[in-house]
Amino acid sequence: xxHSKEGxxxxxxxxxxxxxxxxxxxxxxxxxxxxxxxxxxxxxxxxVPNSHEAVEGIINLRGELIAVVNLAKMINAPSSIHDSDxxxxxxxxxxxxxxxxxxxxxxxxxxxxxxxxxxxxxxxxQPYATGVIKLDEREMSILLDIEKIVVxxxxxxxxxxxxxxxxxxxxxxxxxxxxxxxxxxxxxxLKDTLTGAGYDxxxxxxxxxxxxxxxxxxxxDETVRPTDKVHxxxxxxxxxxxxxxxxxxxxxxxPKLKDIPVIIFSSLITEDLYHKxxxxxxxxxxxxxxxxxxxxxxxxxxx
Numbered sequence: 325x326x327h328s329k330e331g332x333x334x335x336x337x338x339x340x341x342x343x344x345x346x347x348x349x350x351x352x353x354x355x356x357x358x359x360x361x362x363x364x365x366x367x368x369x370x371x372v373p374n375s376h377e378a379v380e381g382i383i384n385l386r387g388e389l390i391a392v393v394n395l396a397k398m399i400n401a402p403s404s405i406h407d408s409d410x411x412x413x414x415x416x417x418x419x420x421x422x423x424x425x426x427x428x429x430x431x432x433x434x435x436x437x438x439x440x441x442x443x444x445x446x447x448x449x450q451p452y453a454t455g456v457i458k459l460d461e462r463e464m465s466i467l468l469d470i471e472k473i474v475v476x477x478x479x480x481x482x483x484x485x486x487x488x489x490x491x492x493x494x495x496x497x498x499x500x501x502x503x504x505x506x507x508x509x510x511x512x513x514l515k516d517t518l519t520g521a522g523y524d525x526x527x528x529x530x531x532x533x534x535x536x537x538x539x540x541x542x543x544x545d546e547t548v549r550p551t552d553k554v555h556x557x558x559x560x561x562x563x564x565x566x567x568x569x570x571x572x573x574x575x576x577x578x579p580k581l582k583d584i585p586v587i588i589f590s591s592l593i594t595e596d597l598y599h600k601x602x603x604x605x606x607x608x609x610x611x612x613x614x615x616x617x618x619x620x621x622x623x624x625x626x627x
Contacts, residue, residue: 339436339570341562343457345429345465346412348396352429352465354457356562358592359414359470363428366409376477383422385413391477392422398473399452416474416591418611423470432459439467439564441506441530454506455564467564471591471612472509496522499626503528504535504559504571505589510612514558514589521619532559532566536574543580550580555626558618561590569604576605585625589618 343354344363369381369392378398382389392411396403408427413420439455454469501523505511511528518526529535535557542550557575559568568588575581585607593601593611601609608621 339567340433341436341567342431342433343465343467344412344431346410346425346427347429348399348401348426351401352463353395353425354432354465354467355412355414355423355470356467356592357431358562358597359416361413361415361420364411364413364422366411366424379477380424383411385420385422388420390420390422392424393473393477395423395425395468395473398477399450399468414470416470419474421474434459436532436563436565436567436570441564442466454562469507469509472507475509475613496623496627497524499523499525499555500553501526501622501626502535502538502554502557504530504532504557504563504568506530506560506563510560513613513615517615517619518622523619523622531563532568532571534565535559536566536571539575539581539584540578543578551583554584556622557584557586558589558622559586561588561592569600572601572606573604587618587621587625 342357344357344360345352345354347353364385367383367385369383371381372379372391375381378394380392380394382391390413394403406426410425410428411422412425413422434457438458440458442450442453442456450466452469452473453466454472455467457465457467459465501518503511503514503526505514505528515526515528527538529538539550539554539557542548542553559571561568568590572586572588575584575586582605586605588601588606588609589612590609591612593609598609607625610618610621
């Protein structure tokens with residue numbers, strides 16, 4: 325499965341994305357196209373002892389060993405094998421992983437504004453949902469928090485706040501950082517990491533739109549300089565309402581906000597997509613979960 329570099333996804337700050345819609349049982353789910361390397365027919369699996377219960381084993385894909393996760397089992401759905409099963413081979417945090425799904429439906433181009441944050445009333449039985457996509461008046465899909473799934477299967481991939489202590493103690497407590505990150509797991513990880521490093525003054529938002537409105541309020545206040553109130557913006561890419569590229573583009577094109585350093589921290593930072601962050605004006609781009617280098621980059625811009 326190839327992704328065209330001429331498509332809208334590689335344009336700057338469009339606040340749009342393409343998702344692959346697939347189904348498990350009767351429920352439709354979605355994954356960002358940018359996380360997908362290819363879709364293949366199920367391949368012979370070698371079982372691995374003492375692995376996570378949702379890991380079926382490993383496959384050899386053109387000489388590369390890749391773990392296979394039964395996504396139905398992970399999300400507590402019926403996990404029977406179907407003739408229509410496919411493996412979605414994704415790359416996250418520089419790690420490839422194959423997800424077994426019950427069938428591929430289509431690719432759909434949507435706006436981040438079509439994605440709403442789930443709540444306990446709408447999808448209380450979906451712990452791995454990061455958003456609900458309104459495809460039309462009658463059709464909805466659940467956008468899965470793939471990073472959360474991967475970190476639960478292999479906690480080591482989530483990074484360790486303990487390693488931050490090796491950076492030494494510096495005066496970081498006076499610096500004000502704004503973070504836009506939709507995953508609760510990663511917000512908690514970032515909070516532990518930044519606090520452990522001494523960055524105590526951090527304001528978190530669940531999506532780029534909320535972070536933008538916060539920054540815009542400072543920009544409209546004639547009595548303050550935004551750069552005195554926010555020393556750095558740290559943003560994920562994939563978020564409901566407004567993605568990180570669009571947020572970065574807005575900040576860097578605003579006359580009063582453009583001097584705020586913006587670091588993109590995302591599992592979507594691949595060699596092919598690095599230039600997109602550059603084109604919207606990102607000061608730096610760090611691939612999750614490289615927490616030590618993240619703190620080093622923050623230090624570089626605001627200490």
